[in-house]
Amino acid sequence: MRGPYIGVIGTGESDPGLDDMAVAVGREVARRGGVLVCGGLGGVMTAAALGAKEEGGFTVGILPGSHVEDANHFIDFPIASNMGQARNAIIVQTAHVLIAVGGGYGTLSEIAMALKMGKKVVALHPEFEIPGVRSAQSPAEAVSLAYQLIEAPADIVV
Template identity: 45%
Template sequence: MKHFRIPLVSVIGGAECTPAEAALAEETGRLLAQNGYGVVCGGRGGVMAAVCKGVNQMGGVTVGLLPGDDGGEANDWVQIVIPTGLGEARNALVARAGVGVIAIGGGYGTLSEMALALKWGRRVTGLQTWDIEGVYRASDPADAVRFVLGEKK
């Protein structure tokens, strides 16, 4: 049964990003929503805002796990705001909540999330991000989405 469940994909990346990264994130969000997946992310700006924007364009669900305790720091496109108050320890929650992880750009925080997801055996793919053993380097958002949803080995 469990017909109420909304499957999620973790999308991670910097709170500040380039226009090119934002475009990749927005397209990734649209594709995930079209495939029936929601997005869980860190809830802030940059890549996180762009992916949430894309998801909303296609009527999908967005969840933001914020580091701080103030819901007001969420970007405008987060529907479900969880102000964890855990600081960067919340990265572990973001990495775990999705069936897989798509990283777009990003710095050390993003790297920490990729590492944890790999530790837990999640599918991890990246666009213009860290080149770590075990991460599938996607050619574009469609490739990243296919990989993380398991349609591609």
């Protein structure tokens, strides 16, 4: 398989500051050869996918609805889950590590589910303080940290 899979999660509403961060995360994921996995819709999901495509990376979008055409324009491989919010579980299961960019209740739900499943989560500009989540100060640091958490899962205590 291509990869590793870097899950990028965050709000579906556009926000200039968060979108800039997400674009930078997407670029860095692609530069390192990672596959971007996200929810396939707007806001952080669009921005991260745009960044990944600028650097020639691959993007996968797990959609809440039943039409692959609903994916944003930067998704190479949309998946039509037709499960609504429950599709977040598929994003978390599929990703090797997750990067949260801002985010409200939906993102919080994904972060908590990831931690419940034993997946590592890096947060950029988090809205909530959740024990077990690693904080990063910049997109580059977030991606770098995410890769470390994949490569040495047993050595790093989160």
